[in-house]
Amino acid sequence: MPALQDTAGAAHGSYGSDEAGLICGYLFDPGAAQPAQVVQSAQAAEWLARIDDAPIDGRYMWLHFNLGHAQAERWLERHAGLSELFFETLHEGLHSTRIERADDSLIAVINDVHFEFSFEPSDISTLWISVGPRLVVTARTHPLRSVDGLRTAVKAGDVPRSTAELLEHLLRVQADMLVDIVRGVTSRIDDVEDELLAGRLDHKRARLGVSRRLLVRLQRLLAPEPSALFRLLQRPPPWMTELDAQELRGSTEAFSEVLRDMGGLQERIKLLQEEVAANVNEETNRSLFVLTVVTVLALPINITAGLFGMNVGGIPLAEHKSGFWIVVAVVTAFTAIAAWIAFRKKS
Numbered sequence: 001m002p003a004l005q006d007t008a009g010a011a012h013g014s015y016g017s018d019e020a021g022l023i024c025g026y027l028f029d030p031g032a033a034q035p036a037q038v039v040q041s042a043q044a045a046e047w048l049a050r051i052d053d054a055p056i057d058g059r060y061m062w063l064h065f066n067l068g069h070a071q072a073e074r075w076l077e078r079h080a081g082l083s084e085l086f087f088e089t090l091h092e093g094l095h096s097t098r099i100e101r102a103d104d105s106l107i108a109v110i111n112d113v114h115f116e117f118s119f120e121p122s123d124i125s126t127l128w129i130s131v132g133p134r135l136v137v138t139a140r141t142h143p144l145r146s147v148d149g150l151r152t153a154v155k156a157g158d159v160p161r162s163t164a165e166l167l168e169h170l171l172r173v174q175a176d177m178l179v180d181i182v183r184g185v186t187s188r189i190d191d192v193e194d195e196l197l198a199g200r201l202d203h204k205r206a207r208l209g210v211s212r213r214l215l216v217r218l219q220r221l222l223a224p225e226p227s228a229l230f231r232l233l234q235r236p237p238p239w240m241t242e243l244d245a246q247e248l249r250g251s252t253e254a255f256s257e258v259l260r261d262m263g264g265l266q267e268r269i270k271l272l273q274e275e276v277a278a279n280v281n282e283e284t285n286r287s288l289f290v291l292t293v294v295t296v297l298a299l300p301i302n303i304t305a306g307l308f309g310m311n312v313g314g315i316p317l318a319e320h321k322s323g324f325w326i327v328v329a330v331v332t333a334f335t336a337i338a339a340w341i342a343f344r345k346k347s
Contacts, residue, residue, distance in 0.1 A: 021072025133239035146174035164244035300334035
């Protein structure tokens with residue numbers, strides 16, 4: 001079979017895709033001391049058409065598709081020979097992270113953050129993966145960080161020895177991305193905590209709420225289903241070596257460590273939210289007390305002014321030459337008594 005030429009189109013240098021929805025494609029030859037060859041959809045279709053007749057020489061292909069392209073799923077159905085479970089998974093609407101076995105291949109569903117991630121819970125999308133002995137297919141609707149990190153590593157010369165190791169590389173890159181997210185959220189929480197200790201509340205409750213919702217959604221979507229992974233590791237496909245199974249197990253353990261860190265960070269955010277709420281309640285109570293004291297202190301003069309303001313006969317001290325000062329003294333005395341009662345209860 002003639003060697004594939006390294007003729008990357010413009011789609012390989014950007015987040016666009018070619019006429020089949022292919023964002024990037026690589027042909028790996030672990031036995032050769034050379035980087036992966038870049039392939040386009042036409043070359044990939046030609047290689048896949050001859051894959052059954054080609055000798056098993058360790059070569060395999062990785063194809064990454066944009067599901068937003070109208071031709072992507074149609075091309076996969078026509079040329080890739082994927083399991084029906086893969087296409088069912090694309091449309092089932094269940095986005096929990098899992099890895100399952102389907103006949104002689106693996107079907108993985110992974111949730112990752114968008115390439116332009118801005119620490120918003122909505123910046124999370126799903127990546128669908130099919131892993132066979134000689135073909136890895138990844139598909140997404142939005143640009144994702146983990147796939148971009150893996151593609152960068154491949155372009156730098158990284159050549160995984162098998163399709164299972166390519167999947168493990170992708171999971172490890174995603175775990176590293178999650179570590180960066182946890183560090184970023186931790187830095188944001190540190191800033192909020194410092195400002196809280198300095199007495200500058202501002203709008204920190206809203207920022208804490210956004211960070212907590214982000215971590216909750218990441219933890220809910222990224223936590224792998226333990227039963228599915230257990231079944232996979234207990235009965236892996238025949239083409240998966242013991243070393244591949246161990247590395248896959250190690251990558252899931254890295255996920256578990258990151259998820260534990262997320263859980264601890266959520267508890268820290270919860271405590272900060274409670275502290276902020278307590279400070280807000282204290283400020284509210286202080287304001288209510290001041291308002292109450294002002295109302296109580298103004299009560300005697302308001303009552304007196306109301307009584308003496310009635311235009312009726314018989315108003316006391318109306319003809320007395322010192323009547324005004326007598327009324328002022330009475331009002332002052334009652335105001336002083338009210339102030340003493342209010343501040344005595346406060347103390």
